[in-house]
Amino acid sequence: MSKAIQLPPHSMANYPLKLRIACTSDIFDHTTKLSDSCPLADVLIIAGNISRNSKWTDIVRFEKCLNDLPIKYKILIPGSSDICFNLENLTNEQ
Numbered sequence: 001m002s003k004a005i006q007l008p009p010h011s012m013a014n015y016p017l018k019l020r021i022a023c024t025s026d027i028f029d030h031t032t033k034l035s036d037s038c039p040l041a042d043v044l045i046i047a048g049n050i051s052r053n054s055k056w057t058d059i060v061r062f063e064k065c066l067n068d069l070p071i072k073y074k075i076l077i078p079g080s081s082d083i084c085f086n087l088e089n090l091t092n093e094q
Contacts, residue, residue: 027050
């Protein structure tokens with residue numbers, strides 16, 4: 001079984017034509033775990049379930065976590081537990 005090689009960020013400049021994509025799902029409010037374990041990538045895809053309780057404050061905290069990640073493009077696909085993204089559930093303030 002081959003083992004993946006983790007390259008330091010500065011060495012990625014040697015591979016300008018490569019697109020690095022990281023995917024994850026089911027974060028469930030574990031933003032610290034995401035920021036500590038997210039691999040270096042150009043694109044991060046989060047396929048749902050970022051919050052257990054789907055409160056707007058959880059989403060705001062998650063957005064701060066995403067903004068702190070050194071990844072240029074982030075794609076979030078809300079999951080079944082992320083009902084606060086349903087437009088019917090948003091207030092005018094949100």
